[in-house]
Amino acid sequence: MREGTMDALLLVEDIHKRYGKEEVLKGVSFQLQKGETKVIIGPSGTGKSTLLRCINRLTEPDRGRVWLEGVEVTSRKVDINRIRAQIGFVFQDFNLFTHLAALDNVRLGPMRVLGMRRDQATKLAREELARVGLAGKEDAFPAQLSGGQQQRVSIARALAMNPKLILFDEPTSALDPELIGEVLEVMIQLAKDGMTMIVVTHEMGFARSVADEIIFMEKGVIVEQGPPAQLFSAPRHPRTAEFLSKITELYGETEG
Amino acid sequence: MEFFLKLGQVGQHLPMLMRASVVNLELLGALLVIGFLIGTLVALLQVYGGRVLSTGASVYEWVFRSIPALVLLFLFYYGPSHFGLDIQSFLAASLALGFRSSAYQSQIFRGAIQAIPSGQMMAARALGMSKLSAIRHVILPQAFRLAIPGWSNEYSSVVKDTTLAYAVTLNEIMRYAKTIMDRQYDLAMATFIVVALVFLVFTYSGNALLGLVERRFRIPGLQMPGATGAVL
Amino acid sequence: MSGFYFEWSFLPKLAQGLLLTVEITGACIAFGFVLGVLLALGRVYGGRLISIPCGIYIHFFRGTPLLTQLFIVYFGLPNWGIQLSAFLSGVLALGLNTAAYQAEYFRGAIQAVKRGQMMAARSLGMSRIQAIRSVILPQAFRIVIPSWSNELILMLKYSSIVYSIALLDLMGMGKRIAARNFNYFEVFVVVALFYLVLVLALSQSLRWLERRVRVPGLGAPGLR
Ligand SMILES: Nc1ncnc2c1ncn2[C@@H]1O[C@H](COP(=O)(O)OP(=O)(O)OP(=O)(O)O)[C@@H](O)[C@H]1O
Ligand SMILES: [Mg+2]
Numbered sequence: 212m213r214e215g216t217m218d219a220l221l222l223v224e225d226i227h228k229r230y231g232k233e234e235v236l237k238g239v240s241f242q243l244q245k246g247e248t249k250v251i252i253g254p255s256g257t258g259k260s261t262l263l264r265c266i267n268r269l270t271e272p273d274r275g276r277v278w279l280e281g282v283e284v285t286s287r288k289v290d291i292n293r294i295r296a297q298i299g300f301v302f303q304d305f306n307l308f309t310h311l312a313a314l315d316n317v318r319l320g321p322m323r324v325l326g327m328r329r330d331q332a333t334k335l336a337r338e339e340l341a342r343v344g345l346a347g348k349e350d351a352f353p354a355q356l357s358g359g360q361q362q363r364v365s366i367a368r369a370l371a372m373n374p375k376l377i378l379f380d381e382p383t384s385a386l387d388p389e390l391i392g393e394v395l396e397v398m399i400q401l402a403k404d405g406m407t408m409i410v411v412t413h414e415m416g417f418a419r420s421v422a423d424e425i426i427f428m429e430k431g432v433i434v435e436q437g438p439p440a441q442l443f444s445a446p447r448h449p450r451t452a453e454f455l456s457k458i459t460e461l462y463g464e465t466e467g
Numbered sequence: 468m469e470f471f472l473k474l475g476q477v478g479q480h481l482p483m484l485m486r487a488s489v490v491n492l493e494l495l496g497a498l499l500v501i502g503f504l505i506g507t508l509v510a511l512l513q514v515y516g517g518r519v520l521s522t523g524a525s526v527y528e529w530v531f532r533s534i535p536a537l538v539l540l541f542l543f544y545y546g547p548s549h550f551g552l553d554i555q556s557f558l559a560a561s562l563a564l565g566f567r568s569s570a571y572q573s574q575i576f577r578g579a580i581q582a583i584p585s586g587q588m589m590a591a592r593a594l595g596m597s598k599l600s601a602i603r604h605v606i607l608p609q610a611f612r613l614a615i616p617g618w619s620n621e622y623s624s625v626v627k628d629t630t631l632a633y634a635v636t637l638n639e640i641m642r643y644a645k646t647i648m649d650r651q652y653d654l655a656m657a658t659f660i661v662v663a664l665v666f667l668v669f670t671y672s673g674n675a676l677l678g679l680v681e682r683r684f685r686i687p688g689l690q691m692p693g694a695t696g697a698v699l
Numbered sequence: 700m701s702g703f704y705f706e707w708s709f710l711p712k713l714a715q716g717l718l719l720t721v722e723i724t725g726a727c728i729a730f731g732f733v734l735g736v737l738l739a740l741g742r743v744y745g746g747r748l749i750s751i752p753c754g755i756y757i758h759f760f761r762g763t764p765l766l767t768q769l770f771i772v773y774f775g776l777p778n779w780g781i782q783l784s785a786f787l788s789g790v791l792a793l794g795l796n797t798a799a800y801q802a803e804y805f806r807g808a809i810q811a812v813k814r815g816q817m818m819a820a821r822s823l824g825m826s827r828i829q830a831i832r833s834v835i836l837p838q839a840f841r842i843v844i845p846s847w848s849n850e851l852i853l854m855l856k857y858s859s860i861v862y863s864i865a866l867l868d869l870m871g872m873g874k875r876i877a878a879r880n881f882n883y884f885e886v887f888v889v890v891a892l893f894y895l896v897l898v899l900a901l902s903q904s905l906r907w908l909e910r911r912v913r914v915p916g917l918g919a920p921g922l923r
Contacts (some may be wrong), residue, residue, distance in 0.1 A: 269589055306586035309689045320594040321659060323604055356690020360568030392649075439690045473778075483839065533893045533898040535856035537870055542891065545883030627764035641766055648774055656775035663763040663771070672761040 219278075223414045224373060226265050226275035228258070234421050235261050238275070240422045243376065243409065248402045250418040250439075253428035254454065258268040259411045260303075263378045263426070266409075267291075267298045277422055277449040280374065293417060296324050299369030299377035304385050305361040313364045314349035317371045325372065339367035343370075359390030363397055376407035383414060415459055419443060427451045473657035480647050481661070486666055487643035491629040495559055497623060501565025506572025510610075511602065512558065513573065514580050524573070531570035536631050539563040546637040560632035568625050575617035579610040582691050613691050615681040619674050626669050640665065705885045716872030717893055723868060724855045725788055730794030731854075735801030735834075742806050744831065753802070760799035765860055768792045773864045775801065789861035797854050802905050808843035841912055848905040852898055859894075869893055886923060 219242040228236040235258040243249055251259050266277055268284065277284040285296050306348040307316050317336035319325040322349050327335070340346060343363040343446075353361050362382055369374050379398070383391040395417050402408060402421045412418060418425055419439045435448045437464035446452045477484075483695050512524035531539070543563035547554040583606060591601035633641040648655040741753035760768065772795075773788040783791065812835050820830035862871035873890035877883040 243551075267593060269593060271526055292595045292597050295593055296596075298593075300590075300593035302586060302590065302593075306584075306588060306590035308587060308590065308605055308609075309583075310605075310612065310686050319604060320596070324595040352687045354686075368594070474871055493783045530895065533856075533895050535859040535870065535894055537859045537862070538873075538887055538891050538894060541874075541877075541883060541887045545877075545887065547885035623761070627762075630764040630766045631860070633766065641764070641770070644767075645770075652774075656771065656778040659767050659775050663759070663767045666763045666764055666767065667759070 218245075219243060220247075221266070221409075222276075223262075223266065224276045224278075224280040226277070227273045228265060228270065228272055228334060235431055236265065236272070239428070239431070240275075240431055241426060241433065241436065243407060245407055246405045247423045248406075248408045248410065249423055249426060251409065251426045251428060252413070252415075252418065252458070257428050258431045259428055262378050263380050263409065263411060266378060267295045267300060269295075271294070271298070272304070288309040289328055292324070296320070296372055296425075297375045299372060299374035301362070301365055301379045301382050303381040305353070305358070305365045307361055307368070308367055309353055312350050312352050312440065313345065313356070313367075316353070316364055317368045320368060320372050335371055337412050340364070340374045342370065343367045344393070357390060358371055358386045359393045362386065362394045366394075366397055366401075367433060368403075369397070376409065377401070379408060379412070381411050381413070383412065391446035412463075413458060415455070427454065429454070469610050470657060473654055474516055474661070475660050476651075477647070477654055478656045480658070484640060484643055484647075484661065484665070487638060488640040488669075490557075490637065491626075491632075491641040492630055494557065494564070494629045494637070494668075495626050497561035498555075498565040498568050498629070499622070502568030502572045502621075502625075505566065505569035507576055507607070509569060510576035510580060513577050515598065515602070515679075522653060522663065528570045528573050529642070531567050532574075534567075535562060536567055536628055538678035539567055540631060542636050555633045556632070556637040559635055560629075560637050562626060564625065571624075572618070575614050575621060577609055578617065579613035579691070580606060582613055583609050609689060612681075612684050612686065612689055615677060615684075616691075619677040622673050622677060623670050626673060627666055630666075702887070703885055704882070705758065705889055706880065706882075709886070709889075712872055712891060713869060713889065716869040717897070719872075720855070720858055720868040720870075721828055722896070723793065723861060724788070724851075724858045726790045727793035727858070728851055728854055729786065730790065730799050731797035731871075734794065734798035737803055738798060738802035739805035739809060740831065742802065743809050745826070757799045757802050760796050761803070765796050765857055766793070766863065768796055769860060770886055771863065785861070785864045785866050788864060789858075789866055791859060793854060793861075796857075797850060800850055801847065804846040805839060807846075808839040811842050812838045818923065838880050838914075841914055844905075844909050844912070848887060848902070852901055855897060855901060856894065 221243040222305045224240045226236050226239045227234065238263055239258075241249070251262070252257055261270055265272040265275075266284070268277075272285065275285070279294060279297065282294070283289060284291070304430065307313075311319065314333065314336050317339055318327075318329075318332035321332040321335055322329060337346070337349065342347060343366050345360060345363055345367065348360060348364075349357065351360075353364070356364065362385075366377075366382075382398070383394050385416065386394065391414070391422060398408070398410070398417070399421055410417070410422075422439050424436060425439050425442045427434045427442065427446075427450075429450060435442065435446060437447075442451065443455065446455065477492045496510045509528055512520045513528075514521070516524060533543075540563045542559060543556065544556060547559070573588055587609065588601055591605045594606070629639060632639055633645075633674040636642070640662055644658045648659045657698070738753045738757060741749045742757070743750075745753065769789065772783065772792040773785065776783065776788075791923040804828070810831055816834055816838065817830055820834040821827070859870035860869060865871070867875060869890060871885050878888040880886075909914055
C-alpha cells in the first residue's frame with residue numbers, strides 16, 4: 212500500500228480497459244475518503260460508466276488495481292461477491308428486478324446475499340423505502356412506478372445492503388425533467404448523512420453544491436480534478452472550461 | 468345415423484378407454500417433468516455455459532430434435548436390452564419422449580432467458596449475488612413466466628405424442644382402441660373418433676389451465692419484447 | 700453385452716425406405732400446402748359461413764393425435780365404404796394434418812402483410828381476388844418461409860408414423876429388418892443416422908431457399 216493512502220476508503224490505481232482496438236480507460240487513478248462525495252463529469256463515450264463498473268468488477272479491468280479499505284478488490288483471490296455486497300450501484304436505467312415488487316426488490320439482497328432473516332429484511336426494506344420517500348409503495352411492481360420512483364427504489368435497494376460506498380451512474384439521465392428533482396433530493400440527503408458516493412452526472416447544480424471534489428474525464432483519462440469552486444471558477448485546463456460552459460448551456464444549472 | 472349407433476356401442480367401452488387414457492396422462496406428466504428439468508439445464512448451459520458446454524448443449528438439442536419420436540422410442544425400448552438391461556415400456560417411453568421434449572423446451576427457455584434485459588443480471592451481480600444465485604432468484608423466475616405461452620405449445624404437441632408410445636407396447640389409449648377394433652372391425656371409425664375427442668378435451672383443457680396459470684403469475688411490465696397487451 | 704454388428708447389406712433396403720419417406724413427405728406437404736392456403740384464405744377473407752368451418756377443421760386436426768387421424772383414415776374410412784391403399788391413407792392423413800398447421804402459418808403471414816398493400820392494390824383497380832393473388836400471397840409466402848420450413852422438417856419426422864399401417868418407409872423398413880434379425884438397437888441407430896442426415900440436408904437447403912427469395916424490407920414482424 213502506498214504512503215498517504217492508509218486512510219482512503221477507496222483507492223483506484225492506474226485502471227486500463229480496452230474494448231477491441233479502442234482503449235476506453237488509459238490509466239485512471241484517484242482516491243476517495245470516507246464520507247466524501249466525488250462527482251465525475253465528462254463527455255459521452257469517455258469511459259465514465261466503464262470506470263465505475265471496473266471498481267466493483269462488473270467489468271474486468273485489463274490493468275490497474277482497486278482497494279476498498281485496504282482489501283484489494285482486483286486480487287484474483289478475493290471473493291468478489293463479498294466486495295460487491297459492500298459497494299452499492301445505482302444504474303442509469305434503474306434495472307429493478309422486473310418480477311419483484313418494490314419491497315422484494317429491496318430485501319432480495321439482504322436475504323440472499325447477507326443471509327438476513329425474512330422478517331428482519333422486511334423491516335429493513337420498509338425503512339429504506341420510507342427513507343427514499345416511498346412508504347406505501349411496497350407492493351408496487353417496477354412497471355407500476357414512475358421513473359423517479361423506480362430510481363428511488365433502486366437507491367433503497369443499494370442502501371439496504373448497508374454499503375461502504377455507493378456508485379451512481381448517471382442516475383437521473385433516463386428521467387423526465389420533472390422527476391429529476393426527487394431523485395437528487397434523496398442523493399443530497401444521503402451526502403449530508405455522510406454516505407460515501409461517486410456520482411457520474413451531468414447535473415452541474417448537484418455537482419457544485421454537493422461534491423467535495425469533481426473529476427473531469429475525457430477520452431479515458433482524468434484531465435483535471437479539484438473542489439467545485441476551483442473547477443467552476445478557475446479551471447486549469449482549457450478543455451475543462453470548454454466542457455463546463457457547453458454542459459451548463461445544455462442542461463442548465465438545476466439545483467436539486 | 469348408423470354411426471351414432473356405433474358411437475353408442477363404443478360408449479360401453481368408454482370407462483376402459485378412459486382408464487387407458489390415464490396412462491397417457493401419466494406418461495405426459497413424466498415426460499414433461501423430465502423435459503422441463505433437462506430443458507432448463509440445457510438452456511442455461513447454452514446461455515451461460517462456456518464454449519464447450521454450450522456447444523455440447525446445442526448438439527444435444529439438435530440431435531433430439533432431429534430424430535423422429537418413434538425412432539427414439541425404439542432406441543430407448545430396445546437399446547437397454549442390447550446392453551443386457553431390462554426396461555419397462557413406460558420408463559422407455561418417458562425417457563425417449565422426455566429427452567425429446569427437453570430439446571424443444573430448452574429452445575423455449577433459451578428464448579425466454581435471452582429476452583431478459585442484461586441489466587437484470589448486472590443488477591443482481593452488483594448486489595453481490597453469485598451467478599447461480601442470480602439465475603435462481605432473478606433470471607429463472609422471469610424466464611419461466613415468459614416461457615408459458617411457448618410451453619403451452621409444447622404441451623399441446625406432446626400430449627398428442629403420448630399416443631406414439633403405442634409403438635413400444637404401452638397399454639395407452641390407442642392400443643386399447645385398437646383392441647376394440649380388432650374385436651369388432653365395424654367400430655373402428657367410431658372408436659378412433661372417440662379417442663380424437665378425448666384428446667381434444669385434453670388439449671383444450673390443458674391450454675385453458677396454462678392460460679389460467681399465465682394470468683395468475685402475470686406481472687405488470689414483464690413480457691416478451693414485441694408481445695402485445697397492456698402494461699398495467 | 701454385445702458389440703455393434705450392423706449388416707451393411709441392409710443399406711440398399713434402408714435407402715429404398717428412405718425414398719418412400721421422401722415421397723410421402725413431399726406428397727403430404729404439397730397436398731397440405733394447397734389445402735392449407737385455401738383454409739387460411741377462408742379464415743381471413745371468407746365470411747362467417749366459410750371462416751367458422753375452416754376454424755373447426757383447423758382446431759380438430761391440431762387438437763388430436765396424428766396417429767389417431769391416420770387410423771381414422773386407414774381403419775375407419777372402410778367402415779363407411781371408402782377403402783384407400785396404405786400409401787394413399789398415409790399421404791391423406793398426413794396431408795390433412797399438416798394442412799391445419801400450414802393454414803395457421805399462412806393466416807399469420809397474410810395478417811402480417813401490411814394493410815396498405817391491399818388498399819394500394821384495390822386502388823389500382825384490382826379485384827379482391829386479383830389483389831390476393833398477385834399482391835398479398837407473394838408477400839405472405841415469403842414471410843411464411845421460416846415457419847413453413849419448420850413444418851416441412853416436422854412432417855419429415857412424423858411421416859415415420861406410416862410404419863404403423865405397414866408401409867415400408869425408412870422407419871417401417873428398419874422395423875422389418877430389425878424384427879427379422881432381432882437387432883433393433885443396431886438397425887435403429889443406423890435409421891436415426893439416416894434421419895439426422897436427411898433433416899440436416901433438408902434444413903440446409905431450406906435455409907438456402909430462404910436466402911434466395913428474400914426481398915429487402917419484407918420480414919416477419921413478431922413471427923418466427
Ligand atoms: N461492453 C462493451 N463492449 C464494447 N465496447 C464498449 C462496451 N462498453 C462500453 N464500450 C465502449 O467504451 C466507450 C466508453 O463507454 P462508457 O459507457 O464507459 O462511456 P461513458 O463515459 O459512460 O459515456 P456516456 O456518457 O454516454 O454514458 C464507448 O465508446 C463505448 O462504445
Ligand atoms: Mg455512461
